[in-house]
Amino acid sequence: MGQDKRAVCCLCCQKGVVSLRSALERSAYCCGESLRLKADIDNQSEEEVRLKLKLIQHVEFFIDRGVLGVNKEATHTVLEYRGDQIHPHTRHKFDSSNSLVVPVMPPTLVGVCRLMQMYYVLKVGALPDAYNLRYPRYQVCLLFKNYDFHKVAFFEIP
Known part of the structure; x- marks a missing residue:
């Protein structure tokens, strides 16, 4: 479960508070499954906000060259969702049910390998279209359908 509360403001004038509480049903999913996310957005600001989700793939490559090593990082947006507008001074509950299907990847x-690691992060936000602030993030583990769950490393959600 992640939650955050931010004051929406423009320079020196505060326009209200937007709070977001979100929870994933679990932290490991297979390709083709639906991400089960529940979110509660309380928009006490003067502007309309929108729920935004992004599933991002992070890939890190490592090469050891004696004392010095070389690494490279790449990120790709795998899944993106933008919800409907949430009017000022209202609450909205979101349940993804079957709308967020994990693509094949x-x-x-x-x-597992000392040369490369790959992991996925789900970013959840509720902001006006003009803002780009960061809200709760979840580490999501993607598996093959017949994968042995005892060999999977699960991560703490900050």
Whole structure:
């Protein structure tokens, strides 16, 4: 479960508070499954806000060259969702049920290979279209359908 509360403001004038509480049903999903996310948005600001979700793939490559090593990082947006406008001074509950289906992509690889690791982060936000602030993030583990769950590394959600 993640939650955050932010004051929406423009320079020196505060326009209200937007709070977001979100929870994933679990932290490991297979390709083709629906992400089960529940969110509660309380928009006490003067502007309309919108729920935004992004599933981002992070890939890190490592090469050891004696004392010096070389690494490269790449990120790709795999899934993106923009909800309907939430009017000022209202609350909105979101339940993804079957609307957020995980596309086909490689599984999470953390601690398996010393040359590369791949993991996924789900970013959740509720902001006016003009703002780009960061809200709760979830580490999501993607698996093959017949994968042994005892070999999967799960991560603490900050």
